Amino acid sequence: MLRIRFVGCDAVQPWGASPLGGADAWIAGHATSLGVRGGVAGLYGWKRTARALGSTGAAGECRLAAAAGSPVPGCGFVGLAGLGDTAELVPETAEPLGRRIGAAVARPGISRVFVDVGCGPEAAIALATGLVLRATPPMSLRSKPDAEAEACPTEAVILTRDPALAADGWQRREPAVEATLWARRLVNAPANTLTPAGLEGEARSLGDLGVKVSVIAGTDLAKTGLNLIQAVGQASAVPPRLVVLDWPGANPEAAPLALIGKGITFDTGGISIKPALHMEEMKGDMGGAAAVLGALKVAAVRNSPLRVVGLLAVAENAVGGNATRPGDVIAARDGTTVEIVDTDAEGRLVLADAIAHARLVYTPFLTVDLATLTGAVVRSLGHWRAGLFSNLDAAALRVERAALASQEPVWRLPMPGPDDDRLDSDIADVKNCGWGTVPDAIDAAGFLGRFAGEGAWAHLDIAGTADAPATTDLERQGPKGYGVRLLAELIADLETDPWTPSSD
């Protein structure tokens, strides 16, 4: 991962003795009203550089160019990052700025970056977060490296007023950033390598960090009553499984926070098969499980005192002679009978078993599930906010708080009304979806809510936020690793402000 270092405003020689030697790119801040800012702004001919780059200082601008007669001698690239008219960067503005800088410096020929935009330690941490998340290229399985696509600096030095404080804060932040990149790799990994067994293997890697990993698979699925997971995954050559990760925290007997992730390693749709166009994206249908794995890793690395149990509902939704058919009725983990009218509404099936299993075995104080669940949530909220559903305002508020802190935005959507009959089945307790023009994201949440029982529960439909639809200054097209940071913030928040049943 790109290394981050913080230096103080007095440091104008970050790399050794030679004046500014070793920095390939030097980025200064440019505010519309105040001109070029930063610790060395006065020293060099920045005004001319701003003119040459066409920089106006507008927020959202980041201009970088190779500069022979650069104002910073020995630096191959100079850049100006627009600060708008803000006098002071705050985390909310610093992270996008860091992302824009990350986009600018991820190019061949830049390995060390000096960022001198004038910011406090909090903003510096957010800037570093954005820089790493945007600059880091996606996983590559190319046999011949593509220098352009895979370029990434190795180190960024960020100038801040209080480097010690920033470094201290970064130590707490870095695990979540690193785990986000891990989650992206998992989502990007093709389904022939990241099979259900492969995902289990990734989960087992957390054993070294003190996470207890156990797996329910094979005939044990039916014995435990996890029949929906079995039904979804049974047509695949690699069988389905429930992976349980138990981070004991300070008290292994405490009621845990349960995090549940949808882990469909590939979703063909099953017998209700999907159209071929862009079906390859369905390798990412385990984004919820990747987020949960990432969060567990952060909890373990940070040695969180909170007990966290992660459950990954892992299956490949394949077609086959023994595949589940539309119309099949299956008894879920808690005995609820489910008529599967659409085998492509499979995420809610595996999650239902996992949610019920968590409730019956671990009695969590709060359950949060994440899933790339519905196309409807993308129609509803686009790619910029995940759909948040909950059976309890207090639970929704905690998730909203974590979303705000992590800059992974959510928007609450309603649960089905009490008179709702869209999932009424003619033969079983419930069917897995409605047909036609229906609010399927709401229906899916209503379906899952049945398995959460009376317990506090929140559901994040991340089908829209898991991937960036296009490459922009802020994001690369592809998996974002959405959810890791949100869950990491939720865990940290529950450490400092413990959940109480009556918590507002």
Place this chain on the structure above:
Amino acid sequence: MKVVFAQPGLPKSGCLAVGVLDSGILTPSAKDVDAATGGAVSRAIAASRFSGKADQTLDIVAPAGLGVDRIILVGLGKADMVDARRAESFGAAALVVAEKGTGSELTLAIDVLAEAKLSAPLLAAHAALGASLKGYRFDLYRTKLKAEDKPTLKTVTVTVADPAAAKTAWAPLDVVAEGVSFARNLISEPANVLYPAAFMKIAKSLEKDGVSVEVLDEKAMAKLGMGSLLGVGQGSDCESYLVVMRWNGGNPDDAPVAVVGKGVCFDTGGISIKPAGGMEEMKTDMSGAAVTTALMRILARRKAAANVVGVIGLVENMPSGTAQRPGDVVTSMSGQTIEVINTDAEGRLVLADALWYTQETFKPKAVIDLATLTGAIVIALGNENAGLFSNDDTLSKILTEAGQEVGEPLWRMPMGDAYDEQIKSDIADMKNVGGREGGSITAAQFLKRFIQPGVAWAHLDIAGVAWTKKALPTSPKGASGFGVRLLERMIATHYETVGAAKPAKAKKPAKKSGKK
């Protein structure tokens, strides 16, 4: 249907509805009926699954000891939960049962419940409202309705300890009920009857209620530069209109509240034509305008002490040789140019000019638009909630609260720059669609570009709630009139100034027109 209020007492004929509280606890009037019938009520409850839960009903036909045709027991739930909404569903549920018979009278017995959230006279008025709203029918085009299918109910009598107070409380609600029916009629009318000019004439008729009405025809709109609205109507043989209705019941110096309604009298989709299945429902694409017009009529008829302006853009979206094409660029009244990518995203084009005109002309303190705008909102929220988009938290809050109070719930949806990016055009200032993702949000972002700085604005996407495929507590299947009561309530609660001057030219309300 006539509504009368009377002192408590058991009627001698017709249907009698009495309330039963949760766990089968009889209200005083239910006890009276039980006594008069030798315990028939208690026996019926014991023999059934009726437990007094809210909106449960149980009817006892031709009871001994009492002259009535039918006793209707209606569940009220817990006594401390009895409020206006519960009273409305009481009246509505009783009406549905009463309509099974052929009688002409229904008596709703309202009791004084110490724990209830409202006084008995107010509950009585709301019970009448519920029955009145639920009794709506649109039979105008049924020429061969069989006698047994015709409604026979003529009078609803509400018995309550203080009938005079109930009657006073009912007067404004009567106007509201009539307004909701008016909106439902407009929405239900087919598009060959209610085309833009016909709608314009109906709006114009509000003058007799004291509303000042101004009509802008195509020529006038062209002069103002309303290329966005005019482009939508140009494929139709019907002329487009912008109708401006003003009710000045508040202080003359007060800036008005503006309500802007989408009035696409029929939406074929234009050149981006819609699939045939279910296209007939597109006659309801003027629901926003219907709600706006009904609201203006209510405010005038109950002499609301507020300044309110209602603006409706009336067009028909048709494909033809003169129709606008995908790719056309139009210039709106605001001067902003729009690339029309999809001619079926036409509602926002109509609203763009209507909103701009409204702000330019009236400098309102708040603007609320209503539109059956997007299919995406149905996918997002279904048919339970309308989507609320706003740049103002206070306005959002008072709208949401009013919606809760009258049972027309709103759910706030997000807005933001990232969504606005989706409607950037390669050739013009913006395009009229932003892709499938977040489709109702990008529509709201489009409208926001026509809101002037500092104006509090809210957009209600009512595509999922204007027309209902199943009966609701106080609405039969079909046109719901969603929005009328909500806005009426919000204006009553937040924008009416007590003791304001009456409008100078207000005429006497016209005689109530009967339902169609």
